Structures are given as C-alpha cells and as structure tokens.
Amino acid sequence: MLYTELTSLAQKEALDRFKAKGFPTNKWEEWKYASLKSWNEKDLDWTPAPLNETSSASLQTQNGNTSFHGALPAGVEFISFDAFLAANPTIAATWEQRLPILDQNSLYDLNTALVVNTLVLWVKAGVSVDQAITHDYILSVAKASAVQSRLIVYLEADASLTLIERAYTKADSAEVLSNFVQEIYVSEKANLTYVKEQDLAQNTTHIDHTFITQLSNSQVDLFTFSLNAAYLRNNLHFYSDGEKVVSNLNGLYVPGEDQLMDSHTVVDHRKPNSESHELYKGVLLGNATGVFNGKIFVRPDAQKTNAFQSCKNVLASTRATMNTKPQLEIWADDVKCSHGTTTGQLNEEALFYLRSRGISLANARTLLLLAFVQEVIDRVTHEETKLRLTDKIITKIQTSLAI
Amino acid sequence: MLSIKNLQARIGEKEILKGINLEIKAGEVHAIMGPNGSGKSTLASVLAGREDYEVTGGSVEFFGKDLLDLAPEERAAEGLFLAFQYPVEIPGVSTTNFMKSAVNEIRKYRGEEPLDAVQFLKMFKEKMSYVNIDQSLLSRALNEGFSGGEKKRNEIFQMAVLEPKLAILDETDSGLDIDALRIVAEGVNKLKSPDNATIVVTHYQRLLDYIIPDFVHVLYKGKIVKSGGKELALELEERGYDWIISALGE
Numbered sequence: 248m249l250y251t252e253l254t255s256l257a258q259k260e261a262l263d264r265f266k267a268k269g270f271p272t273n274k275w276e277e278w279k280y281a282s283l284k285s286w287n288e289k290d291l292d293w294t295p296a297p298l299n300e301t302s303s304a305s306l307q308t309q310n311g312n313t314s315f316h317g318a319l320p321a322g323v324e325f326i327s328f329d330a331f332l333a334a335n336p337t338i339a340a341t342w343e344q345r346l347p348i349l350d351q352n353s354l355y356d357l358n359t360a361l362v363v364n365t366l367v368l369w370v371k372a373g374v375s376v377d378q379a380i381t382h383d384y385i386l387s388v389a390k391a392s393a394v395q396s397r398l399i400v401y402l403e404a405d406a407s408l409t410l411i412e413r414a415y416t417k418a419d420s421a422e423v424l425s426n427f428v429q430e431i432y433v434s435e436k437a438n439l440t441y442v443k444e445q446d447l448a449q450n451t452t453h454i455d456h457t458f459i460t461q462l463s464n465s466q467v468d469l470f471t472f473s474l475n476a477a478y479l480r481n482n483l484h485f486y487s488d489g490e491k492v493v494s495n496l497n498g499l500y501v502p503g504e505d506q507l508m509d510s511h512t513v514v515d516h517r518k519p520n521s522e523s524h525e526l527y528k529g530v531l532l533g534n535a536t537g538v539f540n541g542k543i544f545v546r547p548d549a550q551k552t553n554a555f556q557s558c559k560n561v562l563a564s565t566r567a568t569m570n571t572k573p574q575l576e577i578w579a580d581d582v583k584c585s586h587g588t589t590t591g592q593l594n595e596e597a598l599f600y601l602r603s604r605g606i607s608l609a610n611a612r613t614l615l616l617l618a619f620v621q622e623v624i625d626r627v628t629h630e631e632t633k634l635r636l637t638d639k640i641i642t643k644i645q646t647s648l649a650i
Numbered sequence: 651m652l653s654i655k656n657l658q659a660r661i662g663e664k665e666i667l668k669g670i671n672l673e674i675k676a677g678e679v680h681a682i683m684g685p686n687g688s689g690k691s692t693l694a695s696v697l698a699g700r701e702d703y704e705v706t707g708g709s710v711e712f713f714g715k716d717l718l719d720l721a722p723e724e725r726a727a728e729g730l731f732l733a734f735q736y737p738v739e740i741p742g743v744s745t746t747n748f749m750k751s752a753v754n755e756i757r758k759y760r761g762e763e764p765l766d767a768v769q770f771l772k773m774f775k776e777k778m779s780y781v782n783i784d785q786s787l788l789s790r791a792l793n794e795g796f797s798g799g800e801k802k803r804n805e806i807f808q809m810a811v812l813e814p815k816l817a818i819l820d821e822t823d824s825g826l827d828i829d830a831l832r833i834v835a836e837g838v839n840k841l842k843s844p845d846n847a848t849i850v851v852t853h854y855q856r857l858l859d860y861i862i863p864d865f866v867h868v869l870y871k872g873k874i875v876k877s878g879g880k881e882l883a884l885e886l887e888e889r890g891y892d893w894i895i896s897a898l899g900e
Contacts (some may be wrong), residue, residue, distance in 0.1 A: 595701075600738040601748060603698050604808060605726035605756040614751065618742025618791075 253360060262360035268353035277352070280538045280570050281480050281509040283452065286424055292392040293361055298385065298417075306368065306382040308427075311396040313366045322374030322406075328365040328399060346460055346486045346515075354454055358428045362395040368410075370437075372403035379409035379440075379629055386425050386451060387417035396427045402437040402465075409440040411632055414455075416448035416476075424452040431457065433465040435489065440468045442632055446639065447476035449505070456482045463489030463518075470627060472636055473500035473508045474643060484513040485523065487549075492521035499623040501640060502567075503647050504533030514554060515544045519579075522553040528623050529560040530616050531567035532647040538570045543584060545577040552579060556586040561593060561619055563612065563648070609648045616644050651676050651847055652717075652816055657708035658872075659696050666692045668872035669708065674816070677844040681858055681883060682851045684869035685891050690851045691735060693869070694820040697849075698732035699725050712816070726752070727759035729815030733805040733822050740792040745804060746774065746785075748792065749811055756812065777810040781837040799830030806837040813841070818849045823857040835860030855887035868894055 253259050270286045271278035297312035306315055306325075315325040332339035348355060370376060386394060402408060416423065425447075433439050447453050453476050459467055473479045479502075485494045500508040514523045529537045539558045560569045571588040593615050601611035620640060627633045652674040659667040666689045674680055684690050696703050697710065699722035710717040712728060720728065740748075754764040765773070778784065781803040793801050802822055809817055819838065823831055838848065838861050850861055858866075858880065866882040867874045868891070876882070876894050886894075 594738075594740075596738045597740045599700055599722060600734065600740070601743075601752075602722035603726055603732050603734075604748070604752040604812065605723050605759070606748065606752050607723050607755060608721070610751060610755065611723075614743055614748060615740070618740065621742050 258360045261356040265353045265356040265360060268356075271352060271354065275352075277511060277540070280536065281478070281507060283424075283454075283478075286393070286452070289391055291424075292388065292390050294363065295388040295392040295394060295423075298387055305380050308382065308384045308396050308398070310386060310388060310392075311363045311394045313364060313396065313398055320376045320378065320380070322371040323376060324367075324369040324371070326367055326369065328367055331367040331369060331399070331401070346458075346488065348458055348484065354426050355428060355456060357393075358395045358397060358426050358456075361393075362397045362428070365397045365399065367399040367401055370402045370406040370408050372434075373405045374403075375407040376409070379411050382410060382412040384412055384414035384427070385417060386415070386423050386447065387420040388423050389421060391422040393424045393426065396425065398427075398429045400429065400431040400439070402433045402439055404434045405436045406434070407438040409629060410442070411629060412441070412443045414443070414445045414447055414453065416451045418448070420448065420450065422450045425454065427453070427455050429455075429457045431459040431467075433459065433461045433467055435462045436464045437462075438466050440628070442470045442472070442627060442629060444472050444474065444632070444636065445476060445479055446474040447479070449475070449477050451476045452478040454480045454482070456484075458484045458486070459494075460486040460488055461492045461494060464491045465489065466493040466495075468495045468626075469497065470623070471498045471500075471510070473498070473502070473510075474639055475503070475506065476508075477506060479506075479508045481510045481512075483510070485515065487514065487516045487521045487523060488518060490518050490520045492518070494521070494523040496523065496525040496527075497623050497626055498527035499620055499640075500527075500529045500537060501620070501643055502529075502531055502535035502537055503643065504535065506533075507536045507538075509538035509540075511538075511540045513542045513544070514556075515546070516549040516552045516554060517546045518548060519550045519552070521549065523555070525556040525558075526623060526626075527558040528620055529558075529569065530563055530620060530644065531560060531569055532563050532644070534564070534566040536568045536570075539588065540572045540574070541586065542574040542576070543586070545575075545579050545582050545584065547578045550579045550581045552582040552584070554582070554584045558588040559619075560588075560590040561616060562590060563593070563616060563644075609645075612648055613641070613644050617641060651713060653711040655709045657693075657696070657710060658706045659692060659703045660706055661692070661703050665706075666703070666872055667696065670869075670872070670874060672867065672874065674847050674849065676815075676847055678865065679842070679848045679850065679861060679863045681863035681866045682849060682869055683853070683855075683866060683883065683886060686853065688869045689872045690853075690869050691820055694732060694818045694849070694851050697725075697818060698722060698730065723755070724759070726812070726814075727756045731809050731812055731814030731817045733802070733809060733817065733819045735821040735824060737793045737796075737801045737805055739794045741794055743792050744790060745788040745792055745808070749774075749808060753811060773811065777807055780810045780840050781806045782833055783807050798825035799827065799833075802826055802830065802834050803837070806834050810837065810841055813846075815846050816849070817841070817846070818851065820851045821853065822850070823852055823854060831857065832860060855883045858883045870895060870898070
C-alpha cells in the first residue's frame with residue numbers, strides 16, 4: 248500500500264490502524280454474515296485513476312474522485328473540506344469533537360487514509376434547492392482495485408435539498424471494492440430527501456457508510472434501494488441530536504443469485520421529543536443472502552421519543568437466506584418504541600386465487616412481490632426516480648422468477 | 651362440457667371424495683347441496699385445481715380435455731371459473747390491476763390480441779353494471795376491508811369480465827344479507843347463456859330461489875346420493891337431509 252505517499256500524520260495513523268485489523272471477517276460480530284476476508288489476500292490497485300466522463304448530471308464521483316459538473320444552484324457551494332473549514336471557523340473548532348461514529352471499523356480508517364479528495368456539498372441557510380441534485384457514483388477500474396470515496400453534505404438552518412444517488416459499475420470494469428463514506432449534517436429546520444439507488448455489477452463489492460446528524464426540527468427522508476452487486480453493505484447511522492427531529496429510514500433490497508445485501512442501521516436518539524420511522528423490506532431471490540441489523544438507542548435525555556422499526560422479508564426461493572436482528576437499547580422511561588421483523592414466503596392462498604383467474608404462477612408471484620415492495624417505492628416523491636426504480640425491480644424479479 | 655367419472659380425492663390421509671359422477675351440458679344450471687362436511691367445497695376446489703387436494707382416482711374431462719392435467723391458470727384459460735367461498739385478501743393488488751393481467755394472459759393463451767387501456771375501461775364499465783359495483787372498490791387492495799357483500803359482488807364482477815364457460819359458485823350465498831344475495835344472483839343470471847353452464851354449491855335452498863337450477867344433486871360422504879330437478883331443493887328445505895340419509899340405511 249502506498250504508505251510513503253500519504254501526506255498527513257492522520258492518514259498514516261489511519262492506515263496503520265487498518266493494516267493492524269485488515270478487512271472485516273466473519274469473526275467480527277457486526278460482520279458475521281458479510282465477511283470481506285477474501286479482500287485481504289488480493290493484489291489490489293489502491294488508487295485507480297479517475298475516468299473522464301462528462302455528463303449533464305451535476306455531482307459525480309468517479310473511482311473516488313468527486314466533482315461538480317455544470318452550474319451550481321444558487322445558494323449551494325461545492326468546495327474542498329479544507330476550504331469549508333476555513334470558511335466556517337466555528338465548525339472547524341468543534342469538528343474533532345463531532346458525534347462519535349459508533350461502528351468504528353477498519354474500513355473507515357482505510358477510507359481516511361487513502362481517500363483522494365473530500366468535498367463538501369454545502370447548502371446555505373434558508374436555501375431551498377428546487378431541482379433534485381443527481382449524484383452519479385461511477386466505478387470503472389482496469390485491474391482489481393479498492394476505491395475510497397468521501398462526501399460531506401452540509402445543510403445550514405432552513406435549507407432544503409433532494410439528492411438522488413445512482414451508484415453503478417461500468418460494463419468493462421475489473422473487480423472492484425468501493426468504500427464510500429458520507430457525513431451529512433442537517434441543521435435546525437433543514438430538510439433532506441436522499442434516495443440511494445445501488446445498481447452495481449456482479450464484480451463489485453460496495454460498502455456505504457452514511458452518518459447523518461440532525462438538529463432540532465429537521466427532517467430527513469432517506470431511501471436505500473439495493474438492486475444489484477455481489478456484495479452490498481449499508482452502514483446507516485442517524486444521530487438525532489435535537490428536539491422534534493423526524494428521521495425516516497426506508498430500505499428495499501432485492502438480492503438475487505450469488506448476491507449478499509446487508510443493512511446495518513443505527514438510530515441514536517439523544518434529545519427529547521423526536522421520532523424515527525424505519526421501514527425495511529426485502530425480496531430474496533435465487534440463493535441470495537440478506538442481513539438486517541437495526542439498532543435503536545434512546546439515551547437518558549431522550550424522553551418522549553417515538554421510534555418505530557419494521558423489517559419484512561419474503562423468501563422468493565427455497566435457497567435464499569435472511570438474517571435479522573433488531574436491537575433496542577432504551578435508557579429513557581417515557582418513550583414509545585416498537586420493532587418487528589418477519590421473514591416468510593408468499594401466501595399460497597393468494598397465489599392460487601390469482602392463478603384461478605388465469606394468471607401464470609410466475610406472473611402471480613411477480614404481482615404479489617411487487618405489491619409487497621410497492622409500499623417502499625411509493626414513498627419516493629421524485630416521480631422519475633420512482634418510475635425508474637419500479638421498472639428495474641419488475642425486471643429483476645421477472646428475470647429471476649423466469650429461470 | 652364437463653364429464654366427471656368416479657372422481658376420488660383426499661387431503662392428507664382423509665378421503666373426501668369417494669367416487670363422484672356428474673355430466674354437465676351447456677346451458678344447464680346444476681345445484682350441489684348437502685350437509686356440512688359432505689365434500690361440496692372439496693369438489694369445487696378439485697375442479698379449480700387447488701393443490702392441497704390429491705386426486706386419487708377417476709377422471710374429469712372439460713370440452714374433451716383432461717382437466718386434472720391442467721394448471722389452475724390453464725383451467726381458467728379453458729373457461730373454468732371458481733367464485734370463492736372465502737375470497738382472499740391481497741394487500742397492494744387492486745382488482746382492476748390484476749384483472750387486466752388475467753384477461754390478457756387468457757387472451758394470449760387463446761391466441762387473441764391483448765386489450766388496450768381504452769378497451770379495458772369500456773369493458774370494465776359494462777361489467778360493473780352487472781353487479782352494481784363501483785370503480786372505487788375495484789381500485790382498492792383486493793378484498794381488504796371489503797364487506798361480505800362487496801367480496802361476493804367482486805367475485806361475480808370477475809366472472810362477468812372473464813366470461814367463463816363453466817362457473818362454479820362455492821357457497822356464494824354465505825355471509826350475504828338478502829339484498830346482497832339478490833344483487834349477486836341477478837349478476838349470475840345476466841351472465842347465463844345457452845353456451846355456458848353453472849354449478850351452484852350451496853348449503854341452503856334460498857340462493858336457488860334466485861338462481862333456478864335445472865338439476866339438484868345431494869352430496870353425502872363424498873358421493874352423490876340423490877339427483878333430481880329443482881323441486882328436490884324445495885323438498886330438502888322442508889324435510890332436511892335426514893330422510894335421504896336414512897333411505898341409504900345409515
């Protein structure tokens with residue numbers, strides 16, 4: 248690994264920490280079902296070159312290099328992390344004391360050590376960005392590589408933004424591990440809608456760490472649509488650090504043959520009177536493996552918290568596996584919390600009913616599976632994205648069931 | 651149209667149908683009556699292709715084809731329809747939505763062109779009037795929160811859309827008040843033609859006041875033990891089933 252080329256001490260220390268641990272293996276409790284052990288043995292390019300894609304899309308990350316194309320909307324800046332801290336001395340002063348990232352793991356260190364550039368998408372106070380900003384997250388490497396990407400999104404008070412992320416691998420890419428860290432700050436009364444569409448190739452391992460801090464009266468609607476990749480891991484952490492915060496976590500994963508999708512979510516309620524709603528659904532096709540691990544913390548100060556979590560799965564094949572583990576840690580006494588996970592098969596009575604009307608078994612199953620996932624898709628308000636996702640999911644389910 | 655010969659079926663280890671014989675011709679309405687547990691609903695389910703039942707003997711021909719060899723969806727495409735005793739609730743699937751799929755799959759099976767959105771709209775409108783059902787019900791998740799009457803009207807609406815050659819109404823009168831019963835029966839009668847036939851499976855005579863059968867069969871312990879005309883139903887209403895059972899020497 249390119250130790251000598253690292254410039255800062257912090258990077259060197261992070262790399263040392265990573266080297267001491269290596270990639271997570273199934274001996275690590277939080278990575279039990281989603282081991283990355285095999286990546287420890289590979290001969291990897293650690294700094295693959297960026298592509299030269301030009302597109303009308305606004306935000307682009309190419310093999311870890313993030314840039315903005317076209318004109319920025321008024322009231323939005325896209326600058327380096329250093330420039331951002333220079334412009335915001337109060338943030339700079341407290342940055343190192345920001346909320347802990349609970350799931351400290353070797354991959355975060357790896358990212359810190361080797362990330363090429365860290366940029367900040369900065370929405371100024373009171374600015375409501377009308378048009379959704381698209382973030383194309385593109386992977387394309389010549390030889391087996393590990394790609395580190397990092398993005399910071401900072402919404403000042405009363406700001407509002409819709410971000411649509413589309414992660415994909417280009418067709419001619421070699422095997423790639425993508426390690427994507429995002430830190431998102433949503434200030435008082437700010438509003439963020441964030442849709443993640445993860446449609447990567449079968450030679451791609453993608454680990455997404457998204458850490459979101461919310462202050463009072465803010466709202467975040469986050470969607471994670473996991474469509475394709477050999478291995479997809481989402482570490483999604485919400486720090487609800489104000490009053491009357493609304494955090495909506497929506498997830499839909501449809502892993503197919505030889506695919507593993509793991510959602511690890513944390514909602515950390517630290518202040519009173521806030522709410523979180525978590526709805527995750529999975530359709531597992533072929534010999535897919537799914538993991539859902541959802542933690543909710545309600546800290547002693549967080550009285551009157553409403554925190555709800557639901558995870559429902561359909562095993563659409565006898566060879567598929569789903570592992571679920573909801574965890575609640577509640578230290579406050581006046582709260583409403585619930586969690587529930589279910590994993591089952593399609594209702595035989597419903598299948599027979601549809602077949603008795605002339606609908607083939609494969610189509611009846613597709614209809615029922617789509618009805619099952621629609622609840623999550625319907626919550627997306629960005630029409631174009633909703634249609635595209637519906638289309639992709641129908642195609643994936645139909646293709647899988649036709650085999 | 652339908653020829654059932656010595657049909658035997660079981661669920662698990664339990665023999666339920668023990669040799670049913672029945673011939674049905676186009677234009678006829680047959681009522682199948684009998685006490686609880688006699689095998690009426692099993693017969694309906696076996697004909698529609700429910701996989702919980704194992705056919706252990708006999709044959710069923712539908713327009714010359716071996717019905718028992720066909721998947722449920724193929725039976726539907728061949729013109730068989732089952733109105734369910736307990737219509738299933740299916741969250742997230744509306745009647746309109748799945749009936750479009752059903753109609754076009756059946757048309758494809760028969761080598762016909764699919765209908766487009768405009769043709770569907772026109773056809774659905776016409777069929778809705780048969781059972782006095784409105785669009786809002788058809789747009790809702792299937793049977794979710796429907797009243798008993800709404801569920802059964804929805805079944806007959808689907809029957810009207812699919813225009814089966816043979817319709818089997820499984821205890822369609824159960825859970826209906828008299829007004830709903832009349833609406834459902836009127837729907838069935840409107841759909842009657844010299845080319846199609848109906849099997850009415852019922853415990854009570856009252857549905858037969860509205861849907862007049864040509865033949866009435868009494869099913870008891872998995873066999874048809876008595877057949878007659880519509881007057882048999884009236885006699886059963888008056889005298890119950892005991893006189894038939896005692897005539898069997900049981």
